[in-house]
Amino acid sequence: MSEAREPVTMLSTPIHLDYHFVAGDSQSKTLQGYLEGKFIGQRCEVCGKVYVPSRGSCPTDGAPAREVVELPNTGTMTTYCVVNVPFAGQNVEIPYICGQILLDGSNISFMGLIQEIPASEVRMGMRVEAVWVPEEELTPSLASVRYFRPTGEPDADYDSYKEYL
Amino acid sequence: MSKFPELTSGSRPIAVVSFAQAKAVRADIAHNEVEMLLPVFGELFAKAGITKDDLNFICSGSTDYLIGGPFSFVMALDAIGVWPPKPESHVEMDAAWALYEAWVTMQEPGKDVSLVYGFGKSSLASDLGKVLALQMDPYTMAPLWPDPTSVAALQARALLDAGLATEEDFAEVAARNRRNALKNPYAQVARDDDLATLMAEAYVASPLRRHCLPPITDGCSALILVAGERAYDFSDNPAWITGIDHRMETHALGARDLTQSPSTERAAVEAGVAKGGLDLAEIYAPYAHQELILAKALGLGADTQINPSGGALAANAIMSAGLTRIGEAATRIMSGEAKRAVAHASAGPVLQQNLVAVLEGAR
Amino acid sequence: MGDQAVFESPHELDFPYSRSLGPTLSAFMTGLRDGQITGTRGDGGRVIVPPTEYDPISSAPTEGSVNVGPGGVLTSWTWIDKPKPSHPSDKPFAWAMVKLDGADTAMLHILKAPSADGIASGMRVSAQFRPEAERVGCMADIAAFIPEEGS
Numbered sequence: 257m258s259e260a261r262e263p264v265t266m267l268s269t270p271i272h273l274d275y276h277f278v279a280g281d282s283q284s285k286t287l288q289g290y291l292e293g294k295f296i297g298q299r300c301e302v303c304g305k306v307y308v309p310s311r312g313s314c315p316t317d318g319a320p321a322r323e324v325v326e327l328p329n330t331g332t333m334t335t336y337c338v339v340n341v342p343f344a345g346q347n348v349e350i351p352y353i354c355g356q357i358l359l360d361g362s363n364i365s366f367m368g369l370i371q372e373i374p375a376s377e378v379r380m381g382m383r384v385e386a387v388w389v390p391e392e393e394l395t396p397s398l399a400s401v402r403y404f405r406p407t408g409e410p411d412a413d414y415d416s417y418k419e420y421l
Numbered sequence: 422m423s424k425f426p427e428l429t430s431g432s433r434p435i436a437v438v439s440f441a442q443a444k445a446v447r448a449d450i451a452h453n454e455v456e457m458l459l460p461v462f463g464e465l466f467a468k469a470g471i472t473k474d475d476l477n478f479i480c481s482g483s484t485d486y487l488i489g490g491p492f493s494f495v496m497a498l499d500a501i502g503v504w505p506p507k508p509e510s511h512v513e514m515d516a517a518w519a520l521y522e523a524w525v526t527m528q529e530p531g532k533d534v535s536l537v538y539g540f541g542k543s544s545l546a547s548d549l550g551k552v553l554a555l556q557m558d559p560y561t562m563a564p565l566w567p568d569p570t571s572v573a574a575l576q577a578r579a580l581l582d583a584g585l586a587t588e589e590d591f592a593e594v595a596a597r598n599r600r601n602a603l604k605n606p607y608a609q610v611a612r613d614d615d616l617a618t619l620m621a622e623a624y625v626a627s628p629l630r631r632h633c634l635p636p637i638t639d640g641c642s643a644l645i646l647v648a649g650e651r652a653y654d655f656s657d658n659p660a661w662i663t664g665i666d667h668r669m670e671t672h673a674l675g676a677r678d679l680t681q682s683p684s685t686e687r688a689a690v691e692a693g694v695a696k697g698g699l700d701l702a703e704i705y706a707p708y709a710h711q712e713l714i715l716a717k718a719l720g721l722g723a724d725t726q727i728n729p730s731g732g733a734l735a736a737n738a739i740m741s742a743g744l745t746r747i748g749e750a751a752t753r754i755m756s757g758e759a760k761r762a763v764a765h766a767s768a769g770p771v772l773q774q775n776l777v778a779v780l781e782g783a784r
Numbered sequence: 785m786g787d788q789a790v791f792e793s794p795h796e797l798d799f800p801y802s803r804s805l806g807p808t809l810s811a812f813m814t815g816l817r818d819g820q821i822t823g824t825r826g827d828g829g830r831v832i833v834p835p836t837e838y839d840p841i842s843s844a845p846t847e848g849s850v851n852v853g854p855g856g857v858l859t860s861w862t863w864i865d866k867p868k869p870s871h872p873s874d875k876p877f878a879w880a881m882v883k884l885d886g887a888d889t890a891m892l893h894i895l896k897a898p899s900a901d902g903i904a905s906g907m908r909v910s911a912q913f914r915p916e917a918e919r920v921g922c923m924a925d926i927a928a929f930i931p932e933e934g935s
Contacts (some may be wrong), residue, residue: 264805264813264921269564271555271799275489276549279791280453311499312456318502319471320459390831396791433897451790489795551870560809561834562892564923571879575892582860582905586801626879627863629901671840675881676889679860749915 282312285324287396293388295327307362313361329386331359332412333404336418338375351375357404358420365420371406372405381411423648426781427666433528436652436659437755437780439469439614440748442642444738445609447542449639454488456642458500458540460604465536469645469655473502477532481525482516482539483740486552489545497540508532515539516642517705517743517766517776523646524665533648539741540568541643545657549637556769558672570634570708571771575627576679576771577710581628583680586713588628592619594709595632595734602731609736610636635707640738660751660762660780664692679771685718689763690776697781699725700759703746705766707733714772719763729753743767747778754782808837811902813921819913821853821926823887830888845846845847854911855932856884863900872924880929896928 277288282298289296292379297308302317306325314321333355340351353370355378368386370378384404395399425434441447441464441698443457444669466472479501481493486683494511503509510526512518516539546552550568557572580586596619602611614632624632645655652659668684670677670689689695702725706712716727730749733742743766761781768774805813808824812835815822822862823833824846831850838845847848860881880895893911897903909929919925 261818263810264817265801265810267560267805267809267813267922268801269559270803271797271801273489273552275545275795275797275799276547276574276792277489277795278450278453278542278545279793280456281451281790282456283453284790288789313459313499314502315499316504318459318462318500359444373822396789410592450792457808489797548870550868554870559803561806561812561923565892565894567879567892568868568870569860571864575860575879575881578860578862597917607813624863624865629862671836673832673834673840673889674834674892675834675859675883676836757920 269327273393280309280312284322289326290398290400291394293391293394293400294406295329295359295386297325297327299323299325306361307329307364308359308362308366325361327359327361330407331357331362331384332417333380333382333384334358334365335380336370336378336379353378355384355404361392363420368401368415369403370405371403379411381414381417383407383409424653424783426663426783429696429779430666430691431524431528432664434661435524435527435646435648436656436661437747437751438645438647438652438659439656440642440644440743440752441465441468442607442741442748443640444607445611445638445640445738445769447637447639452491454540454542454641455496455499457639458497458538458643460665462500462538462641463554465643465645469681470762471534471645471655474627475534476507476536478517478523478526479507480511480526480535480537482512482514482744483541484513486555487541487739488543489544497538503537514770515743515745515766516741518667519666520575520644520646520744521665521776524662527646527648530647533651536643536648537646537744538641538643541738541740542639543637543737543739544560544639544754548643556689562674570629571626571745571772572674573673573708574629574709577628577633577708580681580710580713585680586710588718589616589620590713591628591633591709594712598647598712598728598732598734601729602735604729605731605735607736608731609638611735619762629708629710632773633709635733635737638736640736640741642738642741642748643749644744645749656755658755658757658784659781660754661783662693662778663781664779665777666691667774669774670772672773674771680714681713681739682718685715685765685775685777688775689719689748692762692777692779694763694777694779696762697761699761699763701726701750701753701762702728703728703730703732703750703762703764705746706742707735707737709734711767711772715765719765721778742777747780750780754780757782757784800843804923807839807844808835815849816838816923816925817914817919819850819886819919820913822849823852823909825850831886832889833884833887833891835875845932850886852886853884856882856887856910858895858903859883859890859907860905861903873928875908878903879927880909883931893923893926894928896930902931907923
């Protein structure tokens with residue numbers, strides 16, 4: 257019999273679960289686009305909005321968004337955040353900028369990394385373009401896009417993106 | 422003739438006016454959950470003659486554990502369209518319980534038209550049994566990873582030990598359900614098995630053989646509930662929910678008599694099951710032996726047809742299969758094929774939670 | 785657009801949880817670490833194993849800690865001929881419900897036996913604890929139940 261010890265008060269219950277994620281028909285169109293070095297979205301058949309990544313259905317109308325639309329590499333950065341906080345697994349030097357990118361011709365922004373500009377010079381409405389990885393490194397994922405950088409064009413008019421904030 | 426049958430539960434008569442489901446498949450690799458739901462909602466709204474603008478309340482049932490991600494139910498709203506915004510809720514349970522929440526919500530005037538739906542892709546987990554083992558007590562049971570088939574087998578063994586059933590009885594249940602499924606275009610496993618072939622199968626977890634187990638299924642289903650006279654705007658013969666109740670067993674597995682289902686018995690009493698004859702019963706019994714326990718707990722007689730749809734042994738879209746039992750019963754009431762029916766849903770590998778609904782046609 | 789790929793990718797989740805036990809389960813897990821199975825008293829003095837904080841029927845608070853086992857009766861079982869990677873044994877085994885001597889409820893664990901032949905509800909079984917140095921205060925401190933001699 258062991259000598260009296262402290263009572264057990266905690267139980268370790270590690271859980272490991274394996275799944276496979278299925279993108280489905282619509283999202284796969286965007287992923288296929290990344291593999292080919294292009295941005296692919298889909299248009300809602302009721303309101304005409306273009307969603308990228310494509311999602312198969314318009315969240316406003318609940319209607320199919322099937323028409324495939326290829327989008328250009330350029331867009332407007334609607335808003336942004338300067339990241340100063342280090343964290344485990346970080347692979348970009350701080351400070352860095354996360355921007356919401358509204359590609360020309362689309363109706364929803366998505367998050368992207370902004371580079372080639374000091375953090376202090378970034379501003380809302382900045383015109384940006386995608387920089388892709390070399391062709392042999394393209395994969396069916398957003399990792400095919402290295403980052404977005406300013407195009408040098410004059411900033412977009414606030415009215416042109418105020419609905420997307 | 423009265424517009425509404427007499428109610429056992431609640432004060433407002435609420436009816437199912439439309440039901441739709443996806444064909445149950447082993448794995449829908451081409452579609453994610455939203456894409457599975459979109460055509461089902463399209464069919465449902467078209468059958469009922471409504472649009473999302475007619476809805477006062479939306480409630481769904483699904484679980485993050487099937488997809489392996491948090492807030493996974495939110496994306497399903499893409500398939501409905503969320504503008505203008507509507508009151509919406511979700512249960513991390515089979516959508517039969519989402520129906521219960523909608524029914525409670527609709528007791529209040531003004532909440533007159535609800536959409537209830539459930540969905541799940543059981544094919545996504547590499548080991549579904551391991552994921553579902555997390556339903557068990559997290560301190561004393563889950564760390565051993567007892568999958569649902571193993572736990573259900575303990576219940577089946579208890580039935581044999583008590584002399585309440587034989588292994589041939591289990592095979593008969595399995596054969597009858599899958600034979601019924603031959604008439605159900607949405608079922609996944611539909612065939613005419615002979616008992617000798619079934620009894621020759623090896624045990625998966627003794628005494629359960631493969632035929633005693635449900636299939637793994639991707640699927641979804643949805644229905645529309647309407648309160649009061651307005652239901653007649655959507656259906657000539659709505660399926661009125663005259664009684665509905667749900668109860669649960671103790672979480673402590675070893676403190677239960679697994680051969681009985683007292684929670685189902687109690688829910689059946691509260692829902693008024695025994696108040697009239699029953700043309701049919703749709704029972705959610707994923708394991709063949711469980712149908713025997715539940716039929717007894719519901720007090721079913723020989724003149725009640727069990728699972729004309731084929732039940733969970735023919736298609737087990739976890740999270741919508743219970744709602745589908747209600748939908749299948751409602752469909753047969755609306756068509757006039759049945760006048761009074763009971764639908765049952767359960768949760769947990771050995772019938773931990775049970776919901777009972779009585780549906781009646783007024784015409 | 786031609787035959788289009790539908791993409792899939794593996795998705796792994798790891799939750800390295802630690803759970804606080806509270807007094808009832810702490811007594812149980814401490815007992816297991818020390819090589820003793822325990823239960824608690826519910827309504828009418830019935831002994832509940834594993835212990836619950838409240839009586840499963842009446843919801844009244846349970847009381848005290850009672851030593852049970854290590855022997856008991858097998859109340860149900862299922863033979864697993866082809867264990868899954870997630871199962872607690874990589875060789876064929878049985879899941880077991882065991883009502884330990886002194887307990888009024890059964891406990892879930894595993895039973896190790898050469899085969900399903902000779903396993904029957906009602907037989908006596910006994911808990912085999914892991915060596916003291918390996919016990920930490922969890923259900924796996926019991927390696928398995930085994931048929932008692934002469935069962």
